[in-house]
Amino acid sequence: MGKNLQTGERLRPIDLARGHGLSTQAVRNYEEAGILPAADRTPSGYRSYTPLHAGALRAFLALLPGHGHPTATAIMRAVNEDAADEAFRLIDESHAQLLDDRRTLRAVESALRDLDPEHTKASDPGGTFIGPLARKLGIRPATLRKWEDAGLVHPRRDPRTGYRLYDESAVRDARVTHQLRRGGYLLEQIAPLIDQVRSAGGLEPLEAALTDWHRRLSARGRAMLTGAAELEAYLRARD
CATH class of the missing domain: 1.10.1660.10 (Multidrug-efflux Transporter Regulator; Chain: A; Domain 2)
Structure with missing residues:
Protein backbone atom coordinates (compact mmCIF):
# COMPACT_ATOMS: atom_id res chain seq x y z
CA MET A 1 0.00 0.00 0.00
CA LEU A 99 -23.12 1.93 20.99
CA ASP A 100 -26.02 4.14 22.13
CA ASP A 101 -28.01 3.02 19.09
CA ARG A 102 -27.38 -0.62 20.00
CA ARG A 103 -28.54 0.03 23.56
CA THR A 104 -31.65 1.73 22.24
CA LEU A 105 -32.41 -1.28 20.07
CA ARG A 106 -31.97 -3.65 23.00
CA ALA A 107 -34.27 -1.46 25.13
CA VAL A 108 -37.02 -1.57 22.51
CA GLU A 109 -36.68 -5.35 22.15
CA SER A 110 -36.76 -5.81 25.92
CA ALA A 111 -39.86 -3.63 26.28
CA LEU A 112 -41.67 -5.54 23.53
CA ARG A 113 -40.81 -8.93 25.07
CA ASP A 114 -42.34 -7.83 28.36
CA LEU A 115 -45.59 -6.66 26.82
CA ASP A 116 -48.66 -8.90 26.92
CA PRO A 117 -50.17 -8.63 23.40
CA GLU A 118 -53.67 -9.19 24.79
CA HIS A 119 -53.33 -6.16 27.03
CA THR A 120 -52.02 -3.66 24.49
CA LYS A 121 -55.50 -3.02 23.14
CA ALA A 122 -58.04 -0.63 24.59
CA SER A 123 -60.74 -2.62 26.40
CA ASP A 124 -63.39 -0.33 24.95
CA PRO A 125 -63.36 -0.05 21.12
CA GLY A 126 -64.14 3.64 21.55
CA GLY A 127 -61.17 4.14 23.85
CA THR A 128 -60.20 3.96 27.50
CA PHE A 129 -60.42 6.87 29.95
CA ILE A 130 -57.40 7.97 31.93
CA GLY A 131 -58.52 6.49 35.26
CA PRO A 132 -59.07 2.88 34.12
CA LEU A 133 -55.84 2.92 32.10
CA ALA A 134 -53.84 4.27 35.03
CA ARG A 135 -55.24 1.52 37.28
CA LYS A 136 -54.33 -1.19 34.75
CA LEU A 137 -50.76 0.10 34.59
CA GLY A 138 -50.51 0.62 38.35
CA ILE A 139 -49.68 4.30 38.04
CA ARG A 140 -51.34 7.62 38.85
CA PRO A 141 -53.35 9.56 36.24
CA ALA A 142 -50.91 12.43 36.79
CA THR A 143 -48.15 10.18 35.43
CA LEU A 144 -50.09 9.61 32.21
CA ARG A 145 -50.58 13.36 31.88
CA LYS A 146 -46.85 13.88 32.36
CA TRP A 147 -46.15 11.35 29.60
CA GLU A 148 -48.60 13.20 27.39
CA ASP A 149 -46.77 16.48 28.05
CA ALA A 150 -43.53 14.76 27.01
CA GLY A 151 -45.13 13.65 23.73
CA LEU A 152 -44.97 9.96 24.60
CA VAL A 153 -48.72 9.35 24.59
CA HIS A 154 -51.33 11.08 22.40
CA PRO A 155 -54.87 10.57 23.78
CA ARG A 156 -57.77 12.21 22.01
CA ARG A 157 -60.62 14.06 23.70
CA ASP A 158 -64.13 12.72 24.13
CA PRO A 159 -66.32 15.11 22.08
CA ARG A 160 -69.09 15.09 24.72
CA THR A 161 -67.16 15.34 27.97
CA GLY A 162 -63.73 16.62 26.89
CA TYR A 163 -62.11 13.81 28.89
CA ARG A 164 -58.99 12.07 27.61
CA LEU A 165 -59.64 8.89 25.61
CA TYR A 166 -56.83 6.42 24.94
CA ASP A 167 -57.34 4.42 21.77
CA GLU A 168 -55.41 1.26 20.89
CA SER A 169 -52.27 3.08 19.72
CA ALA A 170 -52.25 5.36 22.78
CA VAL A 171 -52.62 2.35 25.11
CA ARG A 172 -49.74 0.68 23.27
CA ASP A 173 -47.53 3.74 23.67
CA ALA A 174 -48.43 4.01 27.34
CA ARG A 175 -47.53 0.37 27.96
CA VAL A 176 -44.21 0.64 26.09
CA THR A 177 -43.42 3.80 28.05
CA HIS A 178 -44.34 2.04 31.30
CA GLN A 179 -42.03 -0.89 30.55
CA LEU A 180 -39.13 1.40 29.68
CA ARG A 181 -39.66 3.52 32.80
CA ARG A 182 -39.55 0.35 34.86
CA GLY A 183 -36.25 -0.38 33.15
CA GLY A 184 -34.84 2.91 34.37
CA TYR A 185 -35.10 4.94 31.17
CA LEU A 186 -35.70 8.68 31.34
CA LEU A 187 -38.55 10.28 29.42
CA GLU A 188 -36.16 11.96 26.99
CA GLN A 189 -34.56 8.58 26.31
CA ILE A 190 -37.94 6.95 25.73
CA ALA A 191 -39.16 9.49 23.17
CA PRO A 192 -37.07 8.17 20.22
CA LEU A 193 -38.10 4.61 21.06
CA ILE A 194 -41.77 5.49 20.94
CA ASP A 195 -41.11 7.22 17.61
CA GLN A 196 -39.70 3.92 16.32
CA VAL A 197 -42.89 2.10 17.31
CA ARG A 198 -45.08 4.74 15.66
CA SER A 199 -43.04 4.93 12.45
CA ALA A 200 -43.26 1.14 12.10
CA GLY A 201 -47.05 1.32 12.40
CA GLY A 202 -47.32 -0.68 15.60
CA LEU A 203 -45.70 -3.58 17.42
CA GLU A 204 -46.07 -6.33 14.81
CA PRO A 205 -44.61 -4.34 11.89
CA LEU A 206 -41.87 -3.21 14.29
CA GLU A 207 -40.51 -6.76 14.39
CA ALA A 208 -39.42 -6.46 10.76
CA ALA A 209 -38.11 -2.98 11.47
CA LEU A 210 -36.03 -4.33 14.36
CA THR A 211 -34.48 -6.96 12.11
CA ASP A 212 -33.58 -4.26 9.61
CA TRP A 213 -32.30 -2.08 12.44
CA HIS A 214 -29.94 -4.90 13.50
CA ARG A 215 -28.72 -5.25 9.92
CA ARG A 216 -28.06 -1.54 9.54
CA LEU A 217 -26.16 -1.31 12.81
Whole structure:
Protein backbone atom coordinates (compact mmCIF):
# COMPACT_ATOMS: atom_id res chain seq x y z
CA MET A 1 0.00 0.00 0.00
CA GLY A 2 2.94 2.33 0.69
CA LYS A 3 4.00 2.05 -2.94
CA ASN A 4 0.60 3.24 -4.11
CA LEU A 5 0.90 6.34 -1.94
CA GLN A 6 4.35 7.47 -3.07
CA THR A 7 4.26 11.14 -3.90
CA GLY A 8 6.38 11.16 -7.04
CA GLU A 9 3.61 10.34 -9.51
CA ARG A 10 1.46 13.23 -10.70
CA LEU A 11 -2.28 12.85 -11.20
CA ARG A 12 -4.87 15.04 -12.86
CA PRO A 13 -8.29 15.67 -11.31
CA ILE A 14 -9.80 13.34 -13.92
CA ASP A 15 -7.43 10.58 -12.78
CA LEU A 16 -8.78 10.76 -9.23
CA ALA A 17 -12.37 11.14 -10.38
CA ARG A 18 -12.46 8.19 -12.75
CA GLY A 19 -11.24 5.71 -10.17
CA HIS A 20 -14.18 6.43 -7.87
CA GLY A 21 -17.01 7.29 -10.24
CA LEU A 22 -16.82 10.98 -9.32
CA SER A 23 -16.84 14.16 -11.33
CA THR A 24 -13.76 16.35 -11.50
CA GLN A 25 -15.83 19.08 -9.86
CA ALA A 26 -16.46 16.76 -6.89
CA VAL A 27 -12.72 16.24 -6.52
CA ARG A 28 -12.15 20.01 -6.56
CA ASN A 29 -14.95 20.47 -4.03
CA TYR A 30 -13.34 17.89 -1.73
CA GLU A 31 -10.06 19.76 -1.90
CA GLU A 32 -11.74 23.08 -1.13
CA ALA A 33 -13.53 21.47 1.84
CA GLY A 34 -10.21 20.29 3.27
CA ILE A 35 -10.97 16.62 2.67
CA LEU A 36 -7.96 16.43 0.36
CA PRO A 37 -4.72 18.26 1.09
CA ALA A 38 -4.09 21.32 -1.06
CA ALA A 39 -2.88 20.40 -4.55
CA ASP A 40 0.16 21.83 -6.28
CA ARG A 41 -0.41 23.87 -9.42
CA THR A 42 1.26 23.45 -12.80
CA PRO A 43 2.82 26.53 -14.46
CA SER A 44 -0.41 26.86 -16.43
CA GLY A 45 -2.50 26.86 -13.23
CA TYR A 46 -3.93 23.33 -13.37
CA ARG A 47 -4.20 21.24 -10.22
CA SER A 48 -1.63 18.50 -9.84
CA TYR A 49 -2.42 15.68 -7.45
CA THR A 50 -0.34 12.78 -6.16
CA PRO A 51 -1.10 9.27 -4.91
CA LEU A 52 -1.23 10.81 -1.43
CA HIS A 53 -4.33 12.70 -2.55
CA ALA A 54 -5.73 9.45 -3.91
CA GLY A 55 -5.19 7.90 -0.48
CA ALA A 56 -7.03 10.80 1.17
CA LEU A 57 -9.93 10.33 -1.23
CA ARG A 58 -10.07 6.59 -0.54
CA ALA A 59 -10.05 7.25 3.21
CA PHE A 60 -12.86 9.79 2.98
CA LEU A 61 -15.07 7.60 0.81
CA ALA A 62 -14.45 4.66 3.16
CA LEU A 63 -15.36 6.77 6.20
CA LEU A 64 -18.64 7.97 4.70
CA PRO A 65 -20.86 4.88 5.24
CA GLY A 66 -19.93 4.50 8.89
CA HIS A 67 -19.68 8.11 10.02
CA GLY A 68 -21.79 10.15 7.61
CA HIS A 69 -20.73 13.09 5.46
CA PRO A 70 -20.33 15.83 8.11
CA THR A 71 -18.25 13.68 10.47
CA ALA A 72 -16.17 12.09 7.70
CA THR A 73 -15.43 15.59 6.37
CA ALA A 74 -14.44 16.83 9.84
CA ILE A 75 -12.18 13.80 10.37
CA MET A 76 -10.31 14.33 7.11
CA ARG A 77 -10.04 18.08 7.66
CA ALA A 78 -8.53 17.47 11.11
CA VAL A 79 -6.01 14.98 9.74
CA ASN A 80 -4.97 17.34 6.95
CA GLU A 81 -4.53 20.12 9.51
CA ASP A 82 -2.22 17.87 11.57
CA ALA A 83 -4.82 17.64 14.33
CA ALA A 84 -4.95 13.84 14.58
CA ASP A 85 -6.23 13.89 18.17
CA GLU A 86 -9.31 15.81 17.02
CA ALA A 87 -9.87 13.25 14.28
CA PHE A 88 -9.64 10.43 16.82
CA ARG A 89 -12.10 12.24 19.11
CA LEU A 90 -14.62 12.49 16.27
CA ILE A 91 -14.18 8.78 15.54
CA ASP A 92 -14.69 7.96 19.22
CA GLU A 93 -17.93 9.98 19.22
CA SER A 94 -19.22 8.02 16.23
CA HIS A 95 -18.46 4.74 17.98
CA ALA A 96 -20.17 6.00 21.14
CA GLN A 97 -23.24 6.93 19.10
CA LEU A 98 -23.29 3.47 17.52
CA LEU A 99 -23.12 1.93 20.99
CA ASP A 100 -26.02 4.14 22.13
CA ASP A 101 -28.01 3.02 19.09
CA ARG A 102 -27.38 -0.62 20.00
CA ARG A 103 -28.54 0.03 23.56
CA THR A 104 -31.65 1.73 22.24
CA LEU A 105 -32.41 -1.28 20.07
CA ARG A 106 -31.97 -3.65 23.00
CA ALA A 107 -34.27 -1.46 25.13
CA VAL A 108 -37.02 -1.57 22.51
CA GLU A 109 -36.68 -5.35 22.15
CA SER A 110 -36.76 -5.81 25.92
CA ALA A 111 -39.86 -3.63 26.28
CA LEU A 112 -41.67 -5.54 23.53
CA ARG A 113 -40.81 -8.93 25.07
CA ASP A 114 -42.34 -7.83 28.36
CA LEU A 115 -45.59 -6.66 26.82
CA ASP A 116 -48.66 -8.90 26.92
CA PRO A 117 -50.17 -8.63 23.40
CA GLU A 118 -53.67 -9.19 24.79
CA HIS A 119 -53.33 -6.16 27.03
CA THR A 120 -52.02 -3.66 24.49
CA LYS A 121 -55.50 -3.02 23.14
CA ALA A 122 -58.04 -0.63 24.59
CA SER A 123 -60.74 -2.62 26.40
CA ASP A 124 -63.39 -0.33 24.95
CA PRO A 125 -63.36 -0.05 21.12
CA GLY A 126 -64.14 3.64 21.55
CA GLY A 127 -61.17 4.14 23.85
CA THR A 128 -60.20 3.96 27.50
CA PHE A 129 -60.42 6.87 29.95
CA ILE A 130 -57.40 7.97 31.93
CA GLY A 131 -58.52 6.49 35.26
CA PRO A 132 -59.07 2.88 34.12
CA LEU A 133 -55.84 2.92 32.10
CA ALA A 134 -53.84 4.27 35.03
CA ARG A 135 -55.24 1.52 37.28
CA LYS A 136 -54.33 -1.19 34.75
CA LEU A 137 -50.76 0.10 34.59
CA GLY A 138 -50.51 0.62 38.35
CA ILE A 139 -49.68 4.30 38.04
CA ARG A 140 -51.34 7.62 38.85
CA PRO A 141 -53.35 9.56 36.24
CA ALA A 142 -50.91 12.43 36.79
CA THR A 143 -48.15 10.18 35.43
CA LEU A 144 -50.09 9.61 32.21
CA ARG A 145 -50.58 13.36 31.88
CA LYS A 146 -46.85 13.88 32.36
CA TRP A 147 -46.15 11.35 29.60
CA GLU A 148 -48.60 13.20 27.39
CA ASP A 149 -46.77 16.48 28.05
CA ALA A 150 -43.53 14.76 27.01
CA GLY A 151 -45.13 13.65 23.73
CA LEU A 152 -44.97 9.96 24.60
CA VAL A 153 -48.72 9.35 24.59
CA HIS A 154 -51.33 11.08 22.40
CA PRO A 155 -54.87 10.57 23.78
CA ARG A 156 -57.77 12.21 22.01
CA ARG A 157 -60.62 14.06 23.70
CA ASP A 158 -64.13 12.72 24.13
CA PRO A 159 -66.32 15.11 22.08
CA ARG A 160 -69.09 15.09 24.72
CA THR A 161 -67.16 15.34 27.97
CA GLY A 162 -63.73 16.62 26.89
CA TYR A 163 -62.11 13.81 28.89
CA ARG A 164 -58.99 12.07 27.61
CA LEU A 165 -59.64 8.89 25.61
CA TYR A 166 -56.83 6.42 24.94
CA ASP A 167 -57.34 4.42 21.77
CA GLU A 168 -55.41 1.26 20.89
CA SER A 169 -52.27 3.08 19.72
CA ALA A 170 -52.25 5.36 22.78
CA VAL A 171 -52.62 2.35 25.11
CA ARG A 172 -49.74 0.68 23.27
CA ASP A 173 -47.53 3.74 23.67
CA ALA A 174 -48.43 4.01 27.34
CA ARG A 175 -47.53 0.37 27.96
CA VAL A 176 -44.21 0.64 26.09
CA THR A 177 -43.42 3.80 28.05
CA HIS A 178 -44.34 2.04 31.30
CA GLN A 179 -42.03 -0.89 30.55
CA LEU A 180 -39.13 1.40 29.68
CA ARG A 181 -39.66 3.52 32.80
CA ARG A 182 -39.55 0.35 34.86
CA GLY A 183 -36.25 -0.38 33.15
CA GLY A 184 -34.84 2.91 34.37
CA TYR A 185 -35.10 4.94 31.17
CA LEU A 186 -35.70 8.68 31.34
CA LEU A 187 -38.55 10.28 29.42
CA GLU A 188 -36.16 11.96 26.99
CA GLN A 189 -34.56 8.58 26.31
CA ILE A 190 -37.94 6.95 25.73
CA ALA A 191 -39.16 9.49 23.17
CA PRO A 192 -37.07 8.17 20.22
CA LEU A 193 -38.10 4.61 21.06
CA ILE A 194 -41.77 5.49 20.94
CA ASP A 195 -41.11 7.22 17.61
CA GLN A 196 -39.70 3.92 16.32
CA VAL A 197 -42.89 2.10 17.31
CA ARG A 198 -45.08 4.74 15.66
CA SER A 199 -43.04 4.93 12.45
CA ALA A 200 -43.26 1.14 12.10
CA GLY A 201 -47.05 1.32 12.40
CA GLY A 202 -47.32 -0.68 15.60
CA LEU A 203 -45.70 -3.58 17.42
CA GLU A 204 -46.07 -6.33 14.81
CA PRO A 205 -44.61 -4.34 11.89
CA LEU A 206 -41.87 -3.21 14.29
CA GLU A 207 -40.51 -6.76 14.39
CA ALA A 208 -39.42 -6.46 10.76
CA ALA A 209 -38.11 -2.98 11.47
CA LEU A 210 -36.03 -4.33 14.36
CA THR A 211 -34.48 -6.96 12.11
CA ASP A 212 -33.58 -4.26 9.61
CA TRP A 213 -32.30 -2.08 12.44
CA HIS A 214 -29.94 -4.90 13.50
CA ARG A 215 -28.72 -5.25 9.92
CA ARG A 216 -28.06 -1.54 9.54
CA LEU A 217 -26.16 -1.31 12.81
CA SER A 218 -23.98 -4.28 11.83
CA ALA A 219 -23.31 -2.75 8.42
CA ARG A 220 -22.40 0.54 10.03
CA GLY A 221 -20.02 -1.16 12.46
CA ARG A 222 -18.29 -3.01 9.65
CA ALA A 223 -18.10 0.17 7.58
CA MET A 224 -16.33 1.85 10.48
CA LEU A 225 -13.70 -0.90 10.38
CA THR A 226 -13.18 -0.37 6.65
CA GLY A 227 -12.93 3.37 7.15
CA ALA A 228 -10.43 2.93 9.97
CA ALA A 229 -8.19 0.75 7.77
CA GLU A 230 -8.13 3.29 4.93
CA LEU A 231 -7.58 6.18 7.32
CA GLU A 232 -4.68 4.36 8.96
CA ALA A 233 -3.10 3.81 5.53
CA TYR A 234 -3.46 7.52 4.81
CA LEU A 235 -1.99 8.49 8.18
CA ARG A 236 1.01 6.24 7.54
CA ALA A 237 1.53 7.81 4.14
CA ARG A 238 1.43 11.30 5.65
CA ASP A 239 3.97 10.24 8.28
